[in-house]
Amino acid sequence: MTRVAAIDCGTNTIRLLVADAIREQRTGTVRLHPLHRSSTIVRLGQGVDRTGRLDADALARTLQVVHEYARTCADLDVPLDAGHARFVATSATRDAENRDEFVDGVRAALGIVPEVVSGQEEARLSFAGSLLGSGGGAAATDAQGGDAADADDGERPGGHPALPGPRLVVDLGGGSTELVLGVDAPQAACSMNTGSVRITERYLADGVTPAAEDAARAEVRGLLDRAADAVDLGAATRLVGLAGTISTVTAHALGLDAFDRDVIDGAELSVERVLASCDAIVHSTAAQRESWGYLLPGRRDVIAAGALVWSEVVARVAADTAVAGQPLTTTVTSLSDILDGIAASLASAGEAA
Structure with missing residues (x-):
C-alpha cells in the first residue's frame, strides 16, 4: 500500500x-x-x-x-x-x-x-481516472490495466470494462475541454481550447444575449469540427462526462437540492434531458443560480458558458453516432476524473x- x-x-x-x-x-x-x-x-x-x-x-x-x-x-x-x-x-x-x-x-x-x-497528457489522465469510478462502467481499469475487482468502503477499483465498443470521455474544464476515445485505454484524443472560463471571458461576461450566445456556439462548433478530424465522435458507444460543469448539469437534471456524490456519480441521463437542463442553465437568472444548492458561488458566473459547451458536445456526439448507425441516446457522469x-x-x- x-x-x-x-x-x-x-x-x-x-x-x-x-x-x-x-x-x-x-x-x-x-x-x-x-x-x-x-x-x-x-x-x-x-x-x-x-x-x-x-x-x-x-x-x-x-x-x-x-x-x-x-x-x-x-x-x-x-x-x-x-x-x-x-x-x-x-x-x-x-x-x-x-x-x-x-x-x-x-x-x-x-x-x-x-x-x-x-493537453494530450491531461486527456490520458482524465480517461484513466474516469475508469476508476461508477461512471466508468460496470468495471474499470487504470492506466496499468488489470481484471475487475469489487469495491467497498469507498474504494475505487480498476478492471477491464465490459463494453460493446469505445467510450468517449469528455473532461470539460475552465480553459480546455479534452475528448478521449477508447475502451480500456485511449485510442484517440484531442484537447480543445474552450471551457467555462474561456467562453465566459470571450463572449458572456456581460450576460447571455442572443448575439453573444450565437458567437459562443459558433466557436465551439468550429472547434468540434476540428476535433472530429482527430477523434471519431461517431464511434462512441458511451459518452462519459467529467468535472464541475457536467456534475452541475447532472444535479440540475436530477432536480437535486444539494450536491450528492452518491446520486451524481454514475448517473445516466437521456440526451434530451441533458440538453434541456443545459438550455435552462444557459438562460438562467442570477437569482436562480443562487438558489441552486449544488452550485458553488465561484462557479455561478461561468456555469452558463460551461453548460453551453456541454450542450454542443452532447448534440454533436448524438448527431455523429446517429449518422454512423448507432445513435447514442444517453450520457453518463463520472466524479472520478483526472484527479x-x-x-x-x-x-x-x-x-x-
Missing part, C-alpha cells in the same frame, strides 16, 4: 486527493481508498485568455491554497516527494508566459516540481520504486 497525494490545478479550481493506493499483485489492478478530498475555486486562469499571463491576485489565491494542501499532506503523513505526490497544472498554466512564477511558488510550498502537462488518474499513476510509480 502506498499513501499518495494528487493535486489537479485547473483554470477555475484546484483540488487535492489523498488516498491509500493498493496494487493487487496478481492482476496489477490499482485500488484507491480516499482519505481526504479538497476542492477550492481560485480562478487561476482569470484573464489569461486575454493577457497571456497569470494574474498576480490569482497567483496569490492559488498559492495560499497550495500551502494549505501542504499542511494537509503533512497531517496525513504523505511524503512530499516524486514517488508519493504529483501536482498537475493544466490549461491556464500552459497558456501563461509567466508560468515559472507559479512553478517556483508551488516548489517552495510543496517541495515538488509541478508538472505543466500537455483519480493522477493518484492511480502515482500508486503504480510508488509501488514499483
Whole structure:
C-alpha cells in the first residue's frame, strides 16, 4: 500500500486527493481508498485568455491554497516527494508566459516540481481516472490495466470494462475541454481550447444575449469540427462526462437540492434531458443560480458558458453516432476524473520504486 497525494490545478479550481493506493499483485489492478478530498475555486486562469499571463491576485489565491494542501499532506503523513505526490497544472498554466512564477511558488510550498502537462497528457489522465469510478462502467481499469475487482468502503477499483465498443470521455474544464476515445485505454484524443472560463471571458461576461450566445456556439462548433478530424465522435458507444460543469448539469437534471456524490456519480441521463437542463442553465437568472444548492458561488458566473459547451458536445456526439448507425441516446457522469488518474499513476510509480 502506498499513501499518495494528487493535486489537479485547473483554470477555475484546484483540488487535492489523498488516498491509500493498493496494487493487487496478481492482476496489477490499482485500488484507491480516499482519505481526504479538497476542492477550492481560485480562478487561476482569470484573464489569461486575454493577457497571456497569470494574474498576480490569482497567483496569490492559488498559492495560499497550495500551502494549505501542504499542511494537509503533512497531517496525513504523505511524503512530499516524486514517488508519493504529483501536482498537475493544466490549461491556464500552459497558456501563461509567466508560468515559472507559479512553478517556483508551488516548489517552495510543496517541495515538488509541478508538472505543466500537455493537453494530450491531461486527456490520458482524465480517461484513466474516469475508469476508476461508477461512471466508468460496470468495471474499470487504470492506466496499468488489470481484471475487475469489487469495491467497498469507498474504494475505487480498476478492471477491464465490459463494453460493446469505445467510450468517449469528455473532461470539460475552465480553459480546455479534452475528448478521449477508447475502451480500456485511449485510442484517440484531442484537447480543445474552450471551457467555462474561456467562453465566459470571450463572449458572456456581460450576460447571455442572443448575439453573444450565437458567437459562443459558433466557436465551439468550429472547434468540434476540428476535433472530429482527430477523434471519431461517431464511434462512441458511451459518452462519459467529467468535472464541475457536467456534475452541475447532472444535479440540475436530477432536480437535486444539494450536491450528492452518491446520486451524481454514475448517473445516466437521456440526451434530451441533458440538453434541456443545459438550455435552462444557459438562460438562467442570477437569482436562480443562487438558489441552486449544488452550485458553488465561484462557479455561478461561468456555469452558463460551461453548460453551453456541454450542450454542443452532447448534440454533436448524438448527431455523429446517429449518422454512423448507432445513435447514442444517453450520457453518463463520472466524479472520478483526472484527479483519480493522477493518484492511480502515482500508486503504480510508488509501488514499483
